[in-house]
Amino acid sequence: MADHWQTLGEEGIQFMGKMSASISHELKNVLAIINENAGLLNDFCRMSERGMDIDPERLAKVSDNITRQVQRADAILKNMNLFAHSTDTPLTVVDLHATLAMVIKLATRFAANRVIQLKLVPASEPLTITTRPFLLENLIWRCLDMSMNVAGVEKTITLSVIAGKDQAVIRFQGLGSQLEERSTIFPSPQDTDLLTILQSTLTIDSAVGELTLTLPQATSN
Amino acid sequence: MNILLVDDEQELVSTLAERLSIRGIEADWTSSGEEALVKVTDQAYDLAVLDVKMPKISGLELQAEMEKIRPELKYIFMTGHGSERDFRSGSSDTRTICYLIKPVNIDILISKIKEALAR
Numbered sequence: 420m421a422d423h424w425q426t427l428g429e430e431g432i433q434f435m436g437k438m439s440a441s442i443s444h445e446l447k448n449v450l451a452i453i454n455e456n457a458g459l460l461n462d463f464c465r466m467s468e469r470g471m472d473i474d475p476e477r478l479a480k481v482s483d484n485i486t487r488q489v490q491r492a493d494a495i496l497k498n499m500n501l502f503a504h505s506t507d508t509p510l511t512v513v514d515l516h517a518t519l520a521m522v523i524k525l526a527t528r529f530a531a532n533r534v535i536q537l538k539l540v541p542a543s544e545p546l547t548i549t550t551r552p553f554l555l556e557n558l559i560w561r562c563l564d565m566s567m568n569v570a571g572v573e574k575t576i577t578l579s580v581i582a583g584k585d586q587a588v589i590r591f592q593g594l595g596s597q598l599e600e601r602s603t604i605f606p607s608p609q610d611t612d613l614l615t616i617l618q619s620t621l622t623i624d625s626a627v628g629e630l631t632l633t634l635p636q637a638t639s640n
Numbered sequence: 641m642n643i644l645l646v647d648d649e650q651e652l653v654s655t656l657a658e659r660l661s662i663r664g665i666e667a668d669w670t671s672s673g674e675e676a677l678v679k680v681t682d683q684a685y686d687l688a689v690l691d692v693k694m695p696k697i698s699g700l701e702l703q704a705e706m707e708k709i710r711p712e713l714k715y716i717f718m719t720g721h722g723s724e725r726d727f728r729s730g731s732s733d734t735r736t737i738c739y740l741i742k743p744v745n746i747d748i749l750i751s752k753i754k755e756a757l758a759r
Contacts, residue, residue, distance in 0.1 A: 454743035
């Protein structure tokens with residue numbers, strides 16, 4: 420078990436680093452847009468000082484652009500904050516749908532770069548389990564990353580959560596026919612360590628292009 | 641000078657083009673790498689300002705494709721990396737003349753454009 424934890428410690432740091440890099444890239448883009456729009460407002464001020472008429476509608480549009488980007492940054496940071504706090508408690512009760520939604524938001528930039536859509540099926544009711552939140556997010560990310568690798572460009576991956584008897588199931592659908600080719604490298608030793616510690620199982624159905632992650636209602640210490 | 645700006649963040653690239661236009665530099669723009677290749681085929685630009693990370697085709701891949709169409713075209717890259725050193729560590733390309741870190745200062749961009757076109 421000690422070996423599992425060492426692998427997972429290294430894997431966890433890589434996961435946190437990858438997500439942080441992606442978030443910082445996205446925030447850089449947001450700041451760049453705000454910077455250009457603020458600069459444009461300043462340009463309009465200088466033009467007005469020189470006696471040029473500036474259309475108020477144009478000013479309002481630039482202001483709206485800035486407001487929209489501030490809202491975008493706020494949403495990114497709220498999600499980042501949720502992610503960061505998932506390391507607070509090693510073992511706790513988590514809402515699976517909310518966890519999945521958070522990982523999907525973290526993965527949005529990776530999906531956009533691969534021209535892939537991620538769709539989360541709305542939950543009819545909350546589904547909670549007792550687990551290790553950060554390790555679960557890491558495992559969901561690894562499944563999602565693999566799913567995006569095999570799905571191919573301009574595809575949609577559908578994620579859903581289903582309640583079972585004393586367990587919960589996360590489904591990754593729409594992975595296409597390449598799934599079988601990856602079965603030799605996935606799950607990797609790191610994936611297997613995560614599955615072991617979370618006392619969960621992974622099923623790969625190449626025929627329908629689907630991954631199924633089955634989690635216990637309560638992971639023991 | 642005839643400039644093409646390419647970045648998948650449409651609000652960024654369109655606003656940058658407007659600010660360059662206010663300063664007397666006419667710049668065409670697109671938020672798609674594929675459309676950029678069509679534009680470069682149709683029109684003889686002097687310089688392309690490319691975002692590094694874009695869906696479907698990266699800025700560096702786009703540069704390689706554009707060079708086949710217009711070997712004389714010059715390039716400036718914009719990146720969301722934390723520093724130029726971070727970006728260079730992920731790129732083996734040593735030909736490109738300039739990398740600007742986002743958010744870009746418009747005066748520095750114009751100075752780099754003029755510098756590139758003077759070579």
